[in-house]
Amino acid sequence: MTTSVKRADHRVSARVRILLWLLLVMAVALAAVAVATRSILLRDVDHRINQLLTQETGEFANFVEQGVDPATGRRFTDPDALLRIFLQRQYSDPDEELLGLVGTSGPGLRVIRQSRDIPATVALHRDRGSLDAIAASDASSGRIERARGEVRWAKVPIETPGGAGDSAFVVAFHADRERAVADEAFRALLAISGVALLMTTGIGWAVAGRILAPVRVVRATAAELTERDLTQRIPVQGRDDIAALAETFNAMLDRLEQAFAGQRQFVDDAGHELRTPITIVRGHLELMGEDPAEQRETVRLVTDELDRMSRIVEDLLLLAKAERPDFIRTEPVQLAELTADVYVKARALGERDWALDGVADREAVLDPQRITQAMVQLAQNAVQHTVPGQRIAIGSRTAEGRIELYVADRGPGVQEQDAEVIFERFRRGTARRGARTSGAGLGLSIVRAIAEGHRGGRVELRPTEGGWGSPRTESGGATFVLVLALEESP
Incomplete structure (x- = not known):
């Protein structure tokens, strides 16, 4: 620490270095x-x-x-x-x-x-x-x-x-x-050169200070930043290189703020969601008696809570990884083959009236593993909010320069007030989520992260038939659609 302080004290500022180089060049030129x-x-x-x-x-x-x-x-x-x-x-x-x-x-x-x-x-x-x-x-x-x-x-x-x-x-x-x-002319030129150097010193000092003022602001802003306060930004003025530096620094601060916010959200979410199962596990273990039947029941409950904790941690890690640039790895994929694979995998999720509704017969550039993960999650979501024998359709289509992969069910649908929050972490809709739901509320967040990880991608909620909050009939339901930009393979 002492060495760093000494080095900082003896550091020559950029303003002084610019002035010295300017004077050196001027002196050589005038001489x-x-x-x-x-x-x-x-x-x-x-x-x-x-x-x-x-x-x-x-x-x-x-x-x-x-x-x-x-x-x-x-x-x-x-x-x-x-x-x-x-x-x-x-x-x-x-x-x-x-x-x-x-x-x-x-x-x-x-x-x-x-x-x-x-x-x-x-x-x-x-x-x-x-x-x-x-x-x-x-x-x-x-x-x-x-x-x-x-x-x-x-x-x-x-x-x-x-x-x-x-x-x-x-x-x-x-x-x-x-x-x-x-x-005599030579001496006069030397005298004039000396005066010019003095004037250059004053003007150069003032101009260098004015040019480097944004750099000093960058330095002061960086010194004020902490992991709890990343809101400081540098005012951008003009269209020169200094303004470009300020814009780049502000963009870096935006990324840092987003990264720290994601980290804090991960820690907060993990602490919030893991506290309950940990409390349940600790309570059952403390109250567990000598009865073998009671012990088996306690072990079953504890194992179930541990499995739920494991799923929560895996989902949170997946959401944290969504911020990384390598989260999505695209490649040319046949949509028909991808849709059929998703349909085959989803049929094992529950006894429903599964239907391959439509297939887009063309090639697109996307991440097949992530898209499959998102579609299976949507299918699992549909299974949780339907009863045996109800229809769930899986399909894909292309329209107006985009790809749509969808899962449509005939369940209770989604209340209008829930449509804006169901894609947030640990949020569940009041109508679609019933007592049978045991998830942590991360599934649709993962689906949105996968969709937005693709360039121009998003996830949309649409009613299958009828309006919002349709009754539990064959005319109700909800359709979740992955909308991706149609990118041609190179």
Whole structure:
């Protein structure tokens, strides 16, 4: 018990689990969006830098091919003049440096640049090591990782008539500020994602609580249920899965209530009906004397009461079994053969004018053993309320999509006020039950259970001839009919 309580105390509610999963999915999705956005922005930065480098180097290459030295009116032969005039005519971006390199790398390298201020912390023309690396490189472009930031560069060697061939035009782009824009957007997305997660937490908590409210009602209802009170039901609202759950739970409660009611009725009925024979047996045994004749009579009475108790218990067990799904086991049956078998078995119940009144010559799907049991019970009931020589007819027929198996007698009939109660347990009609009746009042209850066990089945009471409560003449009597739905065999 202690372990169960501890486990219940540490159990995480469905509301919390739903919220945690929602937050996890949202966090992963928002992080993926932020990372993807940053990657796209950085890719755009790289693409723009490459375009700028290509544009600048292309413009310089065209100037080399087509440019004219203002001093001579001819093509440039001096790299210094070529670089100075080109750089004077260019307007570079804030993060862009246009440089001219004249001479070989090392102390002899001379740098020509535009007359514009570039922060010393990022200026490439002050970084002699990086300039020497660019001048000595055979590649036309590349990148330099510095403590001051990354630099993307492109180089165009200068070849002029009469030139030494050791000069070059260099375009350098400081990418840190462009990348900082992408990083700033990334941080903004993270901040927005954090706010979205907070809002999702509040909204998700409220929505999960609203959705799971019927589940909490189910839990509270289940906690209030006891075997003495199964009347609690869950209100059904809407047409969603939660409403379907509530309907299913209510249906389960209906079945449980019916099962417990059947159990209580069985116990009550058994206690009520068995109390009398037990009292009789105990009384006779306590009063039994030494006389052998008295002892034999006592044993006979006790045995008779024990037999009656046994029949009551068997009938009650049969009625309890009627609630089980396997109570009826249907199969294709020839009605003519079934009716004839019932007629042959019923003739042994008493000296009556037995008649096979009619036979339905066709096949139907039903439980032959249960139907035989019900028909024999009806025949026994008719024998108990008729006298020797009176007519009892057994037959079967089909009409309007149904089967009717019936037992008709010419007895005293049934009073109208008794027609509604004779099929209940331990109830007997005032007119049909006489002093000769010794049953417990369960026979017709069993017949009704068998009839209703078949889909669409029922048992009906009809007068054989004349109205209710007809006198004890050949024109009176009662007819009990098993009405079953006509099911074709597969």
